[in-house]
Amino acid sequence: MNNRLRYWRGTLLGFGVIAAVTGIQALADTALSASANAPAPRLQSLSGLLPVAAPSRALHIKAWKTLSGSKVLFIRTTELPMFDVHVSFAAGSARDGDTPGLAAATFSMLSEGVAGKDLAAIVETVDGLGAQLEMGIDHERAHLALRSLSDARKSTPALALFAQILGKPLLAEEALPRVKNELRDSLMATSQDADDLAALRAKALLAPNSPYSRPFYGTDQGLQALTRTAVVDFHQRFYTAAHAQITLVGDLTLEQAKAISLQISNELPVTPPGTPATPMPAQTTTGTEMSLHEEQTLTQTHLMLAQPGVSRRHPDYAALYAANLIFGGTANSRLMKELREKRGLVYDVHAQNADWATTGLMMITLQVSPSFSAGTLALTRSLFSDYLRDGPTQQELDQIKLQVANMSALNSASNRQILQQLVAINRHDLPLDLDYTVQQVQRLTLKQTHEALNRHLSADQWRVVTVGATVEQRPVPAPSAPPPDASSGSMCRAATGFVAS
Template identity: 25%
Template structure:
C-alpha cells in the first residue's frame, strides 16, 4: 500500500516528530522542525552501513539580483575555502581520512552540500558541513583566488558544445524568466562581482529557517536531530530564537508563452547539436507522472520512438533523446540530437514528424506498458542507493511538499492512461517549438529557410 505524507509549510516551532512513512524491517521516514525553523528529515535503512547527508538551502540561480548572476554558485565554491575553525585543506582531509565522499551542487532553485560516509563517521561529516554552512570565512583573498577557478569552469563548459546547446535552449525557451539564467553566471559578471555582494547573498539566504537537513541510511532520527542542532550551534548559529520555516516557492504557473523561433550558435565542430522544445508543466502539476511516461516513450531508451526513427532506421545521429525539466512555476520539454551538419535539416524533419505522430495518434498500449516497466524499474533500483533517498527527502521538503514512497509512485505511474498521454502530447507538441543549433553550419541562410519552414 502506497503512502503519501503532506509536509506542512509553516509547522509550529518545536513541532513534534512527524512520521512520514513506516515500512518493513524497521524502515522509517521522519521529519522534525527544530525551534529555530531548521527542518530535519531522515530515512532509516536498516540494511545500510553508510549514510548520505545533505544540507539544503532553497536558493538557486533564479534568486540572484540583476548584475549578480552566478553569485549562488560562487558562494557554493567559497564555502569549501575554509571556516572560522577549519582551513580548506582541513575540510578536505576530514573526508579523505574516512574514505568519505563530499561535494556540493548549485541548481536553479536550490543549493546542496552533501556527503556519504560510514555510519560511525556521520558525526564528523555533520560537523564539517554544519561548520561550512554556518560559519564560512568568505574573505576577499579566497574570493579572488576562486574567481579564477570559476572562470576556468565556465571556459570548460563553453568548450562542451552539448552543454552550450542545453544552456542556450533553456534561455531561449524560458525567455526573460529567471529560470532561463545560466547557473554559473557569465564571464563578465564573475569578473566584476564583489566580495560584499557574495557576503550579502549569504546573509540573506543562509539562515536557520532556510535550512533543510536530510539523511538516509544507517541513521537514527532523534540522535541525528540532536547532532545537527549541536553542530550548528557550535558553528555559531543561535538556534534559540523561535522561527517558522521559510515557505516554499509559489507554485502557480508563470504563464510562459511559447514564442518558438531559431537560435544558431556557430562553432567549429565535427558535429552539429540541435535541440527542439517548448514550455511545459511545473514540478507539482498532477500530470508530472503522465509527462514521465510520455518522455520515456518519446526518447527515454533504445526502444523509444525517437531512438528508433532517428538512429536505428536512418542512422542520422549517435545520441538522440528527449528530456523534461520542471520547477516550482515553470518547466520545459525538449529533444536533443547530435548529427552531421549536412544532415541537420533531415534530422529535424524526422524529429518533428515523430512528435506530430504521437500528438495526433497517441501511443500504443504496448508502449505504455513498456514505459511503466522502464520507469518503475529505474525508480526502484535508484532507491537502493542512500544518496538517491537523501535527495528524495530534500526535494519533498523544498519542492513538492509531499513525501511519496516507492509503492505510491509506482501506483501513480501505473494509473497513467493512453488518453492522458495523448492529451498532454497534443498540448505540448501543439505549441510553436523553439530550436537551438550549435556547431558548424555550412550555409546559414539555407539552414534558416529550411528549419523555419519546418518549425512553422
C-alpha cells in the same frame, strides 16, 4: 575548485528492467519430452514468461521540522555502516539580483575556509575521516552533501566540520579573487561544451533577460562587480535554517538523525522573527524567437528542442512523464527506433522532463552528422506531431508501466539512489512515498495520457538550438526494414537450434 568539492550540474535519469526468470525445471522437462519430429527449438526461456514487476524495498520516510524551520526527511537503511546527509538552500542563481554570479560565488566560498582550516585543511580532514563532501548549484537551489561512516569516531568530527562549513564559513576577502577566477573558468567551460551551450541557449529563447537564461556561474561583468560584503549578506539572507532542507539516508537511528538535523539547523543563520519569506523570482515564457544556431567547428551537430512542461507537483506530471519515456526516454522509444534503428542517424537520443524555475521543461537532445541536421530536426518535429495527434498505443503504455515499476526497484538499490529520490521529494514537497509517481503511472489510461500531452505540449512551440558547423544538407535516409528473422518486439537474435539452459 578542488575536484573533491565538485559541482553537480545535472541529474541522470537511470533506467533498467528486471526480468523475473522462473520455471526453469518446467522448461527442462518440456525439452526432454519433445517429439523427435518437432522443429528445432529457438531460445525461448524469456519469451514465454509473463512480465512481472520487481518488488521495491520497504523504505519508510520519517519527516519533521526543526524549531528554526528546517524541513527534514529521513530513511533508515542498515546494510552498510555509513550515512548520507544532504542540505540544500533556496539560494540558487535566480536570486543573483543585479549581480550575476553572487549566488555561485557565495556557494563556492563556503568551502574556502572555516575557523582554523583553509581549503587544503578541509580536504585533508575529510579524507582522513574516510568521508566525502560534494557540492552543487542550479537556478533555484544550492546544496552540500556529506557521506560519512556511522562510527561516532569518524562521524562526529565530520559532522562538526560540515555544519561549520554551512553555517560559519570565513568568507575571507583573500579567497574571493580565487573563487571569481574559478567561476570564470566554469563560464569558459560552458561556452566550449556544446551540450551545456545548447541548453543555455534554449533557456534564453524561452525566458530571455531573466535569471533563468543565464549560466549558474554568472557573467564576467557580474563577477567583476562582486564584493565580499555582498557575499556575506547573501549568506546571511539565504543560507538560513528557514531556507534549509535536510535529507538523511543510511545507518542511523531516528534519534541520531534528529540530533544531526538539529546540529546542522542550529549552526545556520536564523531569520529574524517577522521577516517575510523571500519569494523565488517569477519565470514567464516571453521569448518570441523560436530558433538559434551557434556556429562551431564540430564533427557532430548538437541539437536541442525545448518547450515548457509542468512542475513535479502538477496533476498531469505522471502522464507527461510516461508519455515522454515512450516518445524518447528509453532505449526502445519511438525516437530511438526511427532515428537510430531504422535510419542510423544518431547513436543516442534522449527526451526528458527537466525541473526548471517554477514549472518544468520538456527537452529532446541528440547529436547528428552536420549534413543531416536539418532533415533530422524535420523528422523529429513530424514524429512529435504524429504523437500528439495519435497518442501512445496501449502496448506502449503497458510496457512503460512495467518498466517504470522496475525502475523503482533499481533506483532504490543504493543509499545514493534513495537519497536522490528523497531529495526530490523534499525539494518539490511531494507526498512521502518513494513510489508515488510510479503508482500514478500505473493508474494512467490512454485517454488521460493523450489528453495531458495535448493540454501542455504543442508541435509548434519548440525552441530549437543547434550547435555545430554549417554544411550542405542531405536528405535523411529512408527507413530500413527489420531483419527477416527478427521476432516482433524481441531483442533475441539466437540462431535456430539454440535453447537456454
